[in-house]
Amino acid sequence: MIQYKTKEEIELIRKSALLLSDALAEVARTIKPGMSTLEVDAVADRYIVEHGATPSFKNYKGFPAACCISVNEAVVHGIPDKYVLKDGDIVTVDCGVFMNGFHADSAYTFAIGNVAENILRLMGATKASLYKGIEKAIVGNRIGDISYAIQEYTEKERGYGVVRELVGHGLGRHLHEDPQVPNYGKRGSGPVMKEGLVIAIEPMINLRSKDVEYLEDGWTVVTRDNSASVHFEHTVAVGKGKADILSNFAEIEKAEKNNPELNTNY
Numbered sequence: 001m002i003q004y005k006t007k008e009e010i011e012l013i014r015k016s017a018l019l020l021s022d023a024l025a026e027v028a029r030t031i032k033p034g035m036s037t038l039e040v041d042a043v044a045d046r047y048i049v050e051h052g053a054t055p056s057f058k059n060y061k062g063f064p065a066a067c068c069i070s071v072n073e074a075v076v077h078g079i080p081d082k083y084v085l086k087d088g089d090i091v092t093v094d095c096g097v098f099m100n101g102f103h104a105d106s107a108y109t110f111a112i113g114n115v116a117e118n119i120l121r122l123m124g125a126t127k128a129s130l131y132k133g134i135e136k137a138i139v140g141n142r143i144g145d146i147s148y149a150i151q152e153y154t155e156k157e158r159g160y161g162v163v164r165e166l167v168g169h170g171l172g173r174h175l176h177e178d179p180q181v182p183n184y185g186k187r188g189s190g191p192v193m194k195e196g197l198v199i200a201i202e203p204m205i206n207l208r209s210k211d212v213e214y215l216e217d218g219w220t221v222v223t224r225d226n227s228a229s230v231h232f233e234h235t236v237a238v239g240k241g242k243a244d245i246l247s248n249f250a251e252i253e254k255a256e257k258n259n260p261e262l263n264t265n266y
Contacts, residue, residue, distance in 0.1 A: 002170060002178045004196030009102065010237050010246070013172060013198055016053065017104035017235045017247040020097040023047040024108050027093050028255035031110055031262070033086050037069040041080035044095050056096025056103050056175050063219065068094040068107075070220070075204050075212055075229040076166055077219040087113035090123065092231045096175055103175045105200040106247040107233035110256065111263035119207065119228045120266040122160060126205040126230040127266075129153045133183075133201045137236050137243035141193050146201060147185030154205045155184070161210030163229070166221065168202045171235065193238045198246070202233030 005013065023044045030043050045066035048055050055066035063079075070078035070092040071085070078092075085091060094107035109123055129150045136145040146168075154160045168181030179191050183203045206212075207227040214221055223229050237244040256262050 002191065002197060003172055004194065005172055005198050006196065009172065010198060012100045013102045013104055013235065013237070014246040016097045016099045016102050017106065019048065019051055019053055019099060020095060020104045020106050021248045021251060023095060023097070024093060024106060025251035025255045028110065028252050028259060028262070031085070031091065031112070031259070033112055033261060035085050037071065037078070037080040037083050037085070040069055040091070040093065041065045041067045044093065048097055053097045053099035056098045056105070060175060066095060070094070070229070070231065072228055073223045073226045075163055075206070075221045075223060076231060077221055079217055079219055085112055088115055090115060090119060090228060090230065094231060094233065101173060103171050104235045104247060105171055105175065105233060106235060107202060107231050108249070108252055109230045109232060111266060113261060113263060115263050120263065122205065122207050122228060123230050123266040125154055125158055125160065126203050127232045129203045129205065130201060130232045130234060133203065134234060134236055134243045134245060137193065137199065137201065137238050139193060139195050139238060139240045142188055142190045143179055143181055143193065144185045144189030145187055147182045147190070148187040150203045151184040154203065161206035161208055163204040163206060163210055163212055165212055166204055168200045168233070170197065170199050172198055195238060195240060197238040199236055199238070200233055201236050202231060204229060204231045
């Protein structure tokens with residue numbers, strides 16, 4: 001059952017989302033080769049807690065960290081560990097914030113140093129597809145319109161693999177709510193979007209095949225062919241005529257450009 005939010009509740013979700021965006025911007029300021037993914041997780045965890053909120057993912061169904069940190073061929077749900085980032089890696093930091101009774105969810109992929117051109121192009125296309133999907137998150141459209149826009153831009157026009165097993169979702173008082181928001185599908189299909197719907201739109205796009213598999217840790221999802229995967233995510237409120245993006249990449253992008261260890265040529 002879809003849980004529609006009041007305007008006041010959407011503003012509370014926005015506060016969670018903006019704090020989350022600031023936490024990811026702090027990651028963008030500090031991430032560099034030589035850091036372990038555990039150290040990256042600690043940056044976001046500390047920022048969220050110091051600003052009076054709780055990391056949504058920590059202890060969620062047993063997940064041990066504040067962020068899912070997925071490197072290179074890892075699609076999502078990577079567990080932070082002692083892996084040390086190196087030049088040429090791409091790193092997705094996916095995180096949630098719970099504050100004032102409401103969750104927000106956002107993800108950003110960073111390019112460390114000399115990342116291959118074809119992977120930078122994948123990053124650019126995935127980020128652009130997020131906004132293609134968001135453009136369709138308006139009252140009267142259907143969830144499938146978001147799905148189709150993302151798939152058309154990434155898979156049909158560019159030949160990338162759109163992950164099927166993992167999808168976006170509603171969120172609010174719970175981290176995962178109805179409806180599911182796939183990154184593939186038919187235009188005009190799925191539930192009609194109404195005012196008060198808040199969703200996480202999150203394209204997960206692979207360089208080559210769409211096929212994925214789970215590692216033995218039970219969490220980490222990787223591409224089956226070991227090709228790179230990219231993930232960007234916003235928390236979005238469906239609006240009349242225009243979607244309302246509750247999270248914000250502006251400070252992340254500013255910090256990313258000011259960090260000499262990051263590659264922004266995508």
